[in-house]
Amino acid sequence: MRYLLTRLGFYLVALWGSLTINFLLPRLAPGDPASSLLSRMTGQMTPAQLNSIRLIYGVDTHASLLSEYGTYLGQLAHGNLGISTSYFPTPVSTVIASAIWWTVLLGGVSLVIGFAAGAGLGILVAWRRATLVDSLVTPSTVFLASVPYFWLATAAVFILGIKLNWLPVSHSYNIDLLPAFSWPFIGDVALHAVLPVATIVAVSVGNWLIVMRSTMISVLSEDYITMAIAKGLSPLRIALNYGARNALLPVTTTAGVAVGFIVSGALLTEVVFSYSGVGYLLFTAVEGLDYPLIQGLLLIITVGVLAANLLVDGIYVLLDPRVRRS
């Protein structure tokens, strides 16, 4: 328990760190982006809205940096992330809310499938080390893992989507359909998710495999494995209960970082597939220089990743009795 609380404390500090980066960026950036934003929106926003932007970005105010920081934090506490300029007059929080679930779907499914496949294969090749299986599977997944996401996505889109026309290549669902909790819609969503998920999985499997393989190999040289073999236990029990369960522990501690990578990968993949998640949203926000939306997205994405990390920490506590009972 104490372990989890310590981790939560750390994540709060990290969140505060990213808030502060968010606060300082427009002020430190050369070219004064805030003023240019104001001048762009002068014709469209009401004076009150323009003023709130001034307050957030500290333009023309004589307030000290510290009081601006206070105002900024206060706004955030009220859930006010500002108003999007590219989706004007929709507030940033609303814009993000409509997109975030798509990314959660994409990222979540890819994470689970990628981990299951990667870790499973990693256990297999570690068990059958230096055999044909290992010499085939390991280099091919390592190769895939080093291929940049977006290129693999592009290639997949081209071959499977356009040339062969097997799967849809853009958007998260057919725009003609109305979103509803109906089987046809869910089926359509699933179909549109196949290529993006497959791309992320293909690249991340390699990473999971490498990590699982090397921790598994370390674990397999431990005395308790020798003893388990001498006991005459079934190979399956040894590989899983004696090997994998111990090898998973260091893997889990790196899983938190892996979540961050999956998120990055999901973002790039969304751009290629025009998938309506927060990654694609970030991309269009950057193109349109929608600063409030950009900053809001960084914040929400960070919160999401930190929450996922905390979840992973919870899983680690469940898996390792040494942490659970201390």
Place this chain on the structure above:
Amino acid sequence: MTAPAASATPPGALGRGLGVAGRSARAGLARLLASKKALFGAVVVLLLIAMGLLAPVIAPGNPLAVVAPQNLPPSAHHLLGTTGQGNDVFAQVVWGTRNSLAVGFVTGFAIAFLGVALGLSAAYFGGWADNLLSLLMNIFLVIPGLPLLVVMAAFLPRSTLSVSLVLAIAGWAVSARVIRSQALSVVRRDYISAATVIGERPLRIILAEVLPNLSSLIASVLFGAIGYGIGSLAALQFLGLGDLSAVSWGTILYWAQNNSALLQGTWWQFIPAGACLALTCAAISMLNFAIDEVTNPRLRTIRERRTRLASRALRRRRGEQRQEEQHAA
């Protein structure tokens, strides 16, 4: 009789540290050169570097020049066809090697340097310095990389320098943490304490005693950083956050995407550049993998296949021998 110089170091403990590390480094290098993975990685990287250096020879002229009608497929005149602006794709890919590799390498070195310097400092100096640096490392590790990169790049001018800076800020933490955790175990060793007690300057201890023992890890970190540099540079350029007037694999892909190359079916506009990128990243990853195998003896695989067959043959022979004995009895 003059007093011995203050910095004179007695042999034995100090020299031993460097000697042992040097010996094992040399043995490791020999094993590395014998590894097939390392060979593949090194050959590919060297070929690509050569391609970049020999660009004026292989593809003379300005790669940004409009030389032909747009979107031509590969032909004898234009080996990889033309772009949406009428540039020769082959020339762009070849010249693009320079920007992609150079900026990637420089960024990688910068990240590795930062990571090693900060990781070593945290491990050696300990105390509040370590606490502060570790906290910074963990924060930068947990904040998702690409969104941070995108946001930072969005606020900065679209230049190669700012992109490199942004990549370094987002990427130093991984290397630093890896170096720090290994350096911690080296720093606790007795000959380091001995050197401190003797009065060696911290910088000298770090450079002469701690650093050589981390040489293989630093090599691995360096290659990882270079891979990250090349890949992430391309990612940012692909998103339109790099210098769009530069010729680089990432920008080629950006313009291809911009040109709806996918929908138009002009595959030559994105497959070659992406393939070079993938190949480079894979080669560096192979090198990294090979270094890991050399430094971690447990990961090394020995040719087991032949010996299993041999033992099976041995068993068969023994079984036959026993049958003969039974017959004879």
Place this chain on the structure above:
Amino acid sequence: MPPSEVILDVAGLSVEFPTARGVVRAVSEVSFQIGRGEVLGLAGESGSGKSTVAHAIVRVLSRSARCSGTVTFRGQDVLTLGGPRLRQYRWEGVSLVMQGAMNALNPVLTIEDQITDVIRAHRKMPRRAARARAPELLELVGIDPGRRGAYPHELSGGMRQRCVIAIALALEPDLVVMDEPTTALDVVVQRAIMDEIDRLREQLGFSVLLISHDLDLVAERASRLAIMYAGRVVESGPAAQVVASPQHPYTGALLASAMSVDGQEGRLSELPGRPPDLIAAQPGCAFFARCSQARPGHDQQVPALLEVAPGHEVACHLYADRELAR
């Protein structure tokens, strides 16, 4: 020894491992017998091959190892066993005790689980019946049965070693191979554990192959002793006799270099040089380079084991010369 009393017969056992530098001959032509209820001590320095002999007997050598010779147990050559017969041999015939204070126990399973799984792997028993055996076995080795739900990290080193012994006796084996069972424990706990093993041996009647680099320990607890050097047995015989009148120069050096608590003060005698490289095939006696009594010609041929007294054998050219001289 009358054939009916022999439970393990090792004849001409050799073990080779391929390594990057060449083939390592870890064990060469090792032969010995273990009788019912007896303790055979196997002593030697690190790298002498004694652990490899143990692993060969218990069939936990790595897949790359090549064995020749025979290891006969209940009329079968253990080295050629496979499938169900191998499974039956494991733990029911011969079990293994390793350094419990270190990593012989799986950190993520309870003691109860680690006792139960070996029982269920060999006997068709419902889980409840198998679990009932756990408290019995723990009481047998002097541990409070209430602690069966504990994880290894919650127990002291001595208690962990007792648990390892309890697991080793779960299927009432004929022979227990003990590889450095007390090396990781302090002297007081060592004595308690070894006394416990003696008591259990008398109670249950199993034989022990006791392997250690601690010559004092082996000399005290074993009825017969075999000394190994560079993969070969160089001397064997009744423990008291070998210690009282060692015939092989290496045995003499080993005994002389050990300190005794009540011994006279004086310079510690030390054995110069290092153990030989096991890759290069030695043409003559492996101890030649470090032997104080070496004579020219001793490095030409490997000395054979000769009986110098009833039950007491030595592999040394000094005795072969004497035989020739007669």
